Amino acid sequence: MKSFDKSTSAPVEASAKGVTIQLDDQPKHVPAGTTLAELVAALGHAPQAVSTAVNGAFVARTARDRVLAEGDTVLLFQPIVGG
């Protein structure tokens, strides 16, 4: 069962139609009530394969039950080589 975080829940009218988020600078439509964890899974990532940020703030793996809201900006980060 999906639960909404009061601080991030989408407006009722947006929820009825789904919400549009910005995923890595591209608009993406997701069903209303979609959590960050569900988005990560839908994109084909194992939970531990990426780190996540919403609206510029880190969201820990344990907090990905957060429901995505209309206009949220979601970024995913993955390991890369580095100096």
Add this chain to the structure above:
Amino acid sequence: MNKGAAADSWMVGDVTLASRFLLGTAGYPSPQVLADAIAASGAQIVTVGLKRQLAAAGDNSFVEIIRAAMATHGARLLPNTAGCTTAREAVQLAHMARELYDTPWIKLEVVGDEYTLQPDPVELVEAARQLARDGFTVFPYCTDDLVTCKRLLDAGCPLLMPWGAPIGSGQGLVNPFALRLLRERLPDVPLIIDAGIGAPSHAAQAMEMGYDAVLLNSAVSQASDPVRMAGAFRQAIEAGRTAYRAGVMAKQDFAVATTPVTGNPFLIN
């Protein structure tokens, strides 16, 4: 490893390290060359990064390759915050790195100038303060400015990583005076030269000056034979460290005869 080398370990927090070589993982011709270079380097700290996921699916298999290469000599990952220009960005990225790589170690980079990639001292200190408060072990990439370095220590950094020269420039130690001064003024702080190293002789020079370790990437990855170059740096760093411990002779302004002239059996008119 001989007894002398074992006794010459150094520490980051409560972690004891025998190798004084920190190696970056970017720009290698192939994952296998990277793995072989890590093995040849003997490095016990290997740097990695994070990037925004733009493809549909992720692939972090290279991390497993690195981990396997590191396992042979007990190395650890050191993720960085490359690309950040504000304290806020760096702090957020550091938290992501801690989760992704499962380590509280972070190489803190906050760049203030796009051309030189020079660190922004104001943002750097602020980010270091926040991260130290959040339980990170902060490895700050900084300039050789003494006062900024002191502020970073005040912020909770257990060590400092001043640049030798701009990242990737290969120029070596462009300001030996400032680096010597840092070493002299901060005798008990682990100091790691980070960035600008181009040749093994540069690394040896840093170690002869009493620096605790050297971090480099391009000098190995861009070599014609990265694996062989990793070995060359390993030897240079060890040689420089040994020379420092042995005590490099003081420079003289004039010639000082090496061969004793008294008791010379020959008289030359």
